[in-house]
Structure formats: structure tokens, C-alpha cells
Amino acid sequence: MMLAEKTSITKEFELFDRMSEHEQVVFCNDPSTGLRAIIAIHNTTLGPAIGGCRMQPYASVEEALEDVLRLSKGMTYKCAAADVDFGGGKAVIIGDPKTDKSPELFRAFGQFVNSLGGRFYTGTDMGTTMDDFIHAMKETNFINGLPEAYGGGGDSSIPTAEGVLYGIKATNQFAFGHDDLSRQIYSIQGLGKVGFKVATKLLEAGARIYVTDINEESLRAIEEVAGRTTGSVQIVASEDIYSQEADLFIPCAFGGIINDATIPQFKVKAIVGSANNQLLDDRHGKQLRDRGILYAPDYIVNSGGLIQVADELYGINHERVLAKTKHIYDAILEVYKEAEYSGKTTEESANAMCERRIAERGKRNNFYSAPMKPKWAIRNLS
Numbered sequence: 001m002m003l004a005e006k007t008s009i010t011k012e013f014e015l016f017d018r019m020s021e022h023e024q025v026v027f028c029n030d031p032s033t034g035l036r037a038i039i040a041i042h043n044t045t046l047g048p049a050i051g052g053c054r055m056q057p058y059a060s061v062e063e064a065l066e067d068v069l070r071l072s073k074g075m076t077y078k079c080a081a082a083d084v085d086f087g088g089g090k091a092v093i094i095g096d097p098k099t100d101k102s103p104e105l106f107r108a109f110g111q112f113v114n115s116l117g118g119r120f121y122t123g124t125d126m127g128t129t130m131d132d133f134i135h136a137m138k139e140t141n142f143i144n145g146l147p148e149a150y151g152g153g154g155d156s157s158i159p160t161a162e163g164v165l166y167g168i169k170a171t172n173q174f175a176f177g178h179d180d181l182s183r184q185i186y187s188i189q190g191l192g193k194v195g196f197k198v199a200t201k202l203l204e205a206g207a208r209i210y211v212t213d214i215n216e217e218s219l220r221a222i223e224e225v226a227g228r229t230t231g232s233v234q235i236v237a238s239e240d241i242y243s244q245e246a247d248l249f250i251p252c253a254f255g256g257i258i259n260d261a262t263i264p265q266f267k268v269k270a271i272v273g274s275a276n277n278q279l280l281d282d283r284h285g286k287q288l289r290d291r292g293i294l295y296a297p298d299y300i301v302n303s304g305g306l307i308q309v310a311d312e313l314y315g316i317n318h319e320r321v322l323a324k325t326k327h328i329y330d331a332i333l334e335v336y337k338e339a340e341y342s343g344k345t346t347e348e349s350a351n352a353m354c355e356r357r358i359a360e361r362g363k364r365n366n367f368y369s370a371p372m373k374p375k376w377a378i379r380n381l382s
């Protein structure tokens with residue numbers, strides 16, 4: 001009887017249990033534009049939440065909620081690792097980016113962001129572009145990553161790709177004793193905004209790369225780049241990318257690609273890529289460690305974009321952003337050394353480092369208050 005009561009109570013409050021680590025989850029509904037979005041604020045100890053807005057034709061509310069909860073939590077760790085004065089948040093819009101976008105939809109989304117009064121800053125992510133946020137910014141100032149013509153920092157995939165290259169160099173240093181990009185072989189999944197730039201730099205350095213993408217145009221374009229460089233490229237089928245005889249696997253497409261099916265296929269010594277949430281589950285981090293495959297925590301490797309959008313609030317300065325992005329090299333090396341010393345996985349070591357940082361800062365500032373004047377000079381907000 002007691003158990004039955006307990007079970008039913010747990011079921012009644014299942015939604016709250018699922019988001020028990022989150023401060024706030026906002027469901028945004030605007031029938032006139034068709035907007036259905038969820039904004040998740042995970043933790044604002046370090047400052048207002050920040051995180052891009054993803055647009056995807058999610059099959060259910062359940063799937064969209066799962067994604068936004070996971071991604072926003074990842075942003076809390078990413079902000080702590082990058083040492084920016086922001087907390088973790090993320091937004092998802094349920095819809096097909098090819099057919100369901102309209103200026104009105106993004107204006108409606110901007111109104112919801114504005115209603116949070118500065119607790120949440122957002123910008124582009126998969127499925128959204130800077131142009132979409134030109135509409136959203138008409139309704140709110142809490143938008144980052146705008147085009148340079150609108151006073152923003154421009155394409156944040158540039159520093160993200162730079163950060164991935166620093167992560168690769170640090171990994172080469174730790175695993176192979178040098179940080180020369182040209183001497184190892186790489187397999188790259190995804191030649192989008194980030195992956196294409198990383199592949200180009202590796203080819204320019206003279207490296208051998210294997211690549212895959214579902215977009216034929218990107219594959220032809222990277223072959224053209226290879227023809228102009230001393231590097232070489234081989235195109236492989238999507239399902240074959242995990243089993244290539246390469247030294248490093250560079251995932252730059254989607255999350256969850258380190259899982260029970262892919263781990264036995266890997267022949268690489270290390271995985272260093274930009275995709276968010278690469279480990280399907282924590283136990284996959286342990287499986288990689290047990291197989292002697294070094295894993296560079298994704299949220300450190302791909303933090304270059306966050307560093308740019310966070311830095312944007314001090315005014316635009318690409319040199320400063322690049323200088324900050326260089327810290328990814330040291331951060332990755334530190335995590336590898338700490339994991340080696342402690343026997344933890346690299347993900348566990350990185351998480352512990354971030355949690356210590358948040359707890360330390362939390363002693364002074366444990367909840368961001370919107371009316372408090374921000375430290376930085378945000379445009380039009382003083």
C-alpha cells in the first residue's frame with residue numbers, strides 16, 4: 001500500500017523529478033505564428049544563463065524536452081570550464097528549419113526571451129542562423145552572436161573551429177609527444193560550419209584525413225581544398241567513419257556518437273570534436289578509458305563559440321577572443337593529466353573541476369538577479 005502510494009506520487013511529479021537539477025523550464029506557445037519552444041535554465045550561479053537556440057522537427061515534446069534539458073546542463077559545465085560569467089541554458093524550437101521558419105515566429109520567440117528579463121541570453125545553434133535572430137532582436141536585447149553588421153561578433157563557428165584545433169594539438173602533445181598537426185591521421189564526421197574549417201586547417205598543415213558527410217557539396221568542396229594543399233583527403237561512407245585506421249576521431253556532426261555500437265569499431269587513440277553531448281551515457285566514458293582511448297571532453301573542446309558570444313558583451317574584439325580560445329589547449333592537457341593521476345575518466349575529471357569552480361563562486365553569488373546591474377557594458381542596457 002505504501003509502495004503503491006509512493007509510486008503514484010512519483011508519477012504525479014515525474015516532470016518535476018526530471019527537471020530537478022534545473023532552475024526553470026519555460027514552455028513558449030504562440031499559436032498565431034506556430035511557435036512551440038522550450039527554454040531551459042539549468043544553473044545561474046555564475047551569471048545569467050546563456051545558450052543557443054536549436055530548431056529541429058522533434059517527434060514529440062518528450063524528445064524536445066530531453067534535448068533542451070541535456071544541452072542546458074552541458075552549457076553550465078561549458079561556462080564553468082571556459083571561465084565566463086554566465087550560467088547554463090538552452091532553447092529548442094519544435095519545427096522544421098527548412099519549412100517552418102518565419103520572421104514572426106522568431107519575433108515571438110524574442111518576446112519570450114525578453115519576458116525572462118535577462119535571465120537567459122541566446123543565439124544560433126543547429127537549425128538556426130544569424131538572420132533568424134535579426135528578427136528576434138527586434139523584441140529583445142538578450143541576443144548574442146549577431147552578424148557584425150548588427151554589432152555582433154559574427155560567425156561563432158570560427159573560434160569554435162580554432163578551439164577544436166587547440167584541442168587536437170593538446171591531444172597530440174599528450175598522446176604522441178608533439179603538437180604538430182601534420183604528423184597524425186584524422187577521421188572527421190561532418191563538414192558543416194565547424195568540421196569544414198577544421199578539415200581545411202588540417203589539410204593546410206599537410207595532414208591525411210578521412211571525411212564523411214551526407215551533403216555531397218561539402219565533400220566536393222573539401223576535395224577541392226585538398227587539391228590546393230599538401231594534405232590528402234579520402235571520402236568514406238557515413239557508417240564507416242568509426243572504423244577508419246586513423247589516430248584521432250573528430251566528431252563534428254551530432255551527439256550520442258560514442259555508444260555501445262561505435263566503441264568496438266574505434267581504432268583511434270583519441271576522440272576530439274565539436275559535437276555536443278558526444279557520450280551517449282556516462283558509462284561510455286569509462287568504456288573508452290578501459291580501451292585506452294583518450295576522450296577530450298566535448299564542452300571544453302567546443303567552447304570557442306561560447307567564448308566569442310560571452311566576450312561580445314564587452315564589445316567586439318576578435319584578437320581578445322582568439323587569445324581566450326588558446327586556453328583550450330591548457331585546459332585539455334590539465335584534464336588529461338588529472339584523469340591519469342586520479343584514475344577517473346576525463347569527463348569525470350572535467351566535471352569535478354567545473355563543479356569545484358561553481359561551488360567556489362556560489363559562495364559569493366548563488367543566484368543571478370536580473371535587476372542587479374551586470375558587470376559588463378551590455379549594449380543599450382545600462
Ligand SMILES: NC(=O)C1=CN([C@@H]2O[C@H](COP(=O)(O)OP(=O)(O)OC[C@H]3O[C@@H](n4cnc5c(N)ncnc54)[C@H](O)[C@@H]3O)[C@@H](O)[C@H]2O)C=CC1
Nearest residue numbers: 156157160190191192193194213214252253274275276305
Ligand atoms: N557552430 C558552433 O560554433 C558550435 C557547434 N557545436 C556543435 O558542433 C557540431 C557541428 O556544428 P556546426 O558545424 O555548426 O553544424 P552544421 O549543421 O553546420 O554541420 C553539421 C554537418 O554534419 C553533417 N551531417 C549530418 N548528419 C550526418 C551524418 N549522418 N553523417 C555525416 N555527416 C552528417 C551535415 O550535413 C553538416 O554538414 C554540432 O553538434 C553543434 O552542436 C558546438 C559548439 C559551437
Ligand SMILES: O=C(O)CCC(=O)C(=O)O
Nearest residue numbers: 051052122123124306309
Ligand atoms: O551560441 C550561443 O548562444 C552559446 C553557445 C552555445 O550554445 C554552445 O556552445 O553550444
